[in-house]
Amino acid sequence: MFVLKTVSLFLLLLLLINPAIKNVENENTKPVLAVLVDDSKSISFFKEDKSIQEFLEALQKDKSIVEKFNVEAFSFGNKITLLDSLSFLDGNTNVYKAISTVNQLYEGKIAPIVVLSDGNQTVGNDYEFINAKQKIYPVVFGDTVLYKDLKISQLNVNKYSYIKNKFPVEVLLNYEGKENVTSQFSIVKKGKTIFTKKVQFSATNNSKTITTNLTSTKEGLQYYTASIRKIEGEKNTKNNTKSFSVEVINEQTKVLVLTSVLHPDLGALKKSIESNKQRSVSVFLVDEFKNQINDYQLIILYQPNNSFNKIINDIKTSNSNYFLISGANSDWNFINKNQLGISKNALRQTENYGALFSNSFLTFLQKDIGFNQFSPLKDQFGEVSISREHQTLLFQNINGLETKQPLLATLEINNQKSAILFGEGLWRWRSASFLNSNSFQDFDTFIGNLVQYLASTKKRNRLEVAVENLYSDASVIDISAFYLDKNYQFDARASLEISVTNTGTKKVIKVPFSLMNNSYQTEIENLGPGDYSYTVSVIGQQIKKHGKFKVTENQIEEQFTNANSTKLLKLAEKTGGKLYFKDEVDKLKKEILADKSFYTTQKSIIREQSLIDWKWVLFTVITLFTVEWFVRKYYGKI
Known part of the structure; x- marks a missing residue:
């Protein structure tokens, strides 16, 4: 019993102390x-x-x-x-x-x-x-x-072009071979050759760059095929052809200028606006204008008076965008009566107003082109009041005194955009800009930015989709979408789906989008060559986006000889x-x-194990105590 008790207590104390036992193991790594x-x-x-x-x-x-x-x-x-x-x-x-x-x-x-x-x-x-x-x-x-081979290595072209404009195409041709060869490069649209050029190659002169300008004759997505004619002994001709596309946009902006007086500002405005070939300006005395304002994307009202009454009523009815320029001959009583959101307590005397650029203007991106150095504009003296939400691009500077009165401001309400310039004398600004930079570009860009904003009627869409116009059948088609809620904030709760239809076979496939960061993404694989239309829809909403793209037969992996x-x-x-x-x-x-x-490397690994993890030791202690209890019981010691 003494031995049993001693061993039991020893093992129990050993468990309480819980010493760690270290084992060294060798491990081979191939x-x-x-x-x-x-x-x-x-x-x-x-x-x-x-x-x-x-x-x-x-x-x-x-x-x-x-x-x-x-x-x-x-x-x-x-x-x-x-x-x-x-x-x-x-x-x-x-x-x-x-x-x-x-x-x-x-x-x-x-x-x-x-x-x-x-x-x-x-x-x-x-x-x-x-x-x-x-x-x-x-x-x-x-x-x-090595076989003789001609190929189109690279083709560079802009994605967009304006109608009746020329767009550049740059093609890099390469030749592999030792002989002198002659071939012909051509660009084809709908089976009609629109450009061709003879090219010669040799072992040393094995690369050619061809550049040409093509004319955009039709609005919409236009497809072209560039090809280099096969030479004798050429094994692989799949790299002799490459397709490309250009989206032709017809967005010529028509601007109407109506005036009550003849003034040098009219010529300056016309030249600045028409410096962009996609814009045209028509200037009329308000009494002589007999056309419809709906034919124009923007109406400029230069120094309006009572004779503008019908025009302003038409602007209100049609919700047209306009740019009002006041001056010494403006009738502010008439302007105030029409409740355009702007008013001025004008006196009969005039004042010169310098310009002070506002860095907090957010309507569109406009840099300071040295407005504070330009000659002051002339307008009737008085306090300006704007009752609608607006952004101020230029503040008034009166004889060196900086004010918070607007000189040029933009307004927007009920999808109608407008701007107001309180002063005549823009022609001096254009001249001063030329003297400062030896170019009219800065001033023309400033007027162009203002006209572009005012002439645009495009509304922000809640669903935007990024899809290329042209894919090869070897590529994975990556499509991303951006969906906004009614407050025009990104909505990560939506479920989006794209339906793709082959316009030839009418076969339809539907693929869901996955949310990745702040956009929806999906991939479509194994689409055969052909024309496809697609519809991206927000499930549970009547919001959809339609478009089309083309898949060409262009096995890039089969273009190597x-x-x-x-x-x-x-x-x-x-x-x-x-x-x-x-x-x-x-x-x-x-x-x-x-x-x-x-x-093979060998490393030694030292593993530590606590004695308390050895369950057999605890089992042995319990067994010894149990045996001791039975022995004592047997001899009547308990």
Whole structure:
């Protein structure tokens, strides 16, 4: 019983003290062999899909390789993923992204990289200049023979053009070959050739840049096809054609100037406004104007008096936008009676008003072009009152005294925009601006900004959709939408859906949007070539946005004539690796198995374990106390 008691108490005290016991374990870590497999369409185009799968299996099933390395396989195209299966359907190749992702994944580890690819990259940074700490072993798949080839490397064009304007097109042509060749470049619209040019290439003169200006003749979305004619012996002609689109806008602004007096300001306004070719100005004495104001987007009322009565009534009825300019000959009693939201207690005497620029003006973006240095404007003296919500661009400066009285202000109510300038003499401002900068541009831009704001009748939409006009069938179609609530604040609670219809086959697909940050995003894949219309709708709301786009047959992965072994070789040399070809799997295995820099690392791991975690010790203590109790009970000691 003494022994039982002693051992029990000893173990119990040991548990209470709870000492930590340290164990040292050795752990071996094999190097990783990362195998990147090109899963893009170019592999199947070169008929290398079977070869690349056999090469991969030869690495994964080799016992020596598996004993030395942890083999990790990845497939890549536009993105990189753990290899599950290979389809060779990805429309783009990003070798740079694949290598950099693996570099980050195995940072600080021994992880040589084997790249099974044709070396042709269509998107992303140039992988030839990647900074990789791991050795890279590219394996070339595809034809390495060089063929003669003409291609359109790049095409630059503006997305928008105004009707009857010319827009520039810039095309970069490239030739691969040693012979002198002649071809013809052309641009076609709806089957009609609208531009053609003969081009010649040689081994040394292998690049041409063609620039031309095309005329926008029809409003709306216009599609064009640029092509370079095939030469003899050319194997791949899919890179000889490239489509592009231009949206032609018909937004010529017509401005009407009605005046009660002849004044130099009228000429200055006309020249400034018409400095933009998309704007035209008609000037009439108010008594001689017989047309309809609805033919104009903006009416400028210059020094109005009683003869403007009908015009102002028409403006009120039609809710037209207007710009009122007062001066020494204005009739302020008439203006005040018409309740335009502005009034002035004018006296018969005149005053000169200098300009003071307001940095807090928010209606549109306007920089200070030196307004305070311009000659004062002349207007009748009196206090100005504006009863409607307004923004002041220029304040009055009277003989050096800065005031809070507006000189130029904008007003907006019930979708009607207006502005008021309290003073005549704008022609002096235009002249002073020219003397300051040797150009009328600053002043003309100022007037242009004001006219653009006043002439625009466009309302802000609660649903805006960002869609390109033209896609290739190899690309993923990314569409984003921006939805606002009734207070024009971004609404993250909505559910959006896009319905896409092929206008030829009438096939319809519907795809929901996902909320990402402060916008809604969706992706549509595998749309075949054709014309499509779309409708983006807010579920549960009568809010929709319609549009159209075109998908062209442009397999970018099939535009290469051969594998890019030269670039893969540079990649291998830069990283300390070596280039191999598809029939050299045994040489590759021998190389990486013999490389002593790929070694298994061993590290010691010290693990601490508390004695209280040993449940058998507690069980032993309970058992000893139990045995002692029964022994005492048996001998009658209890």
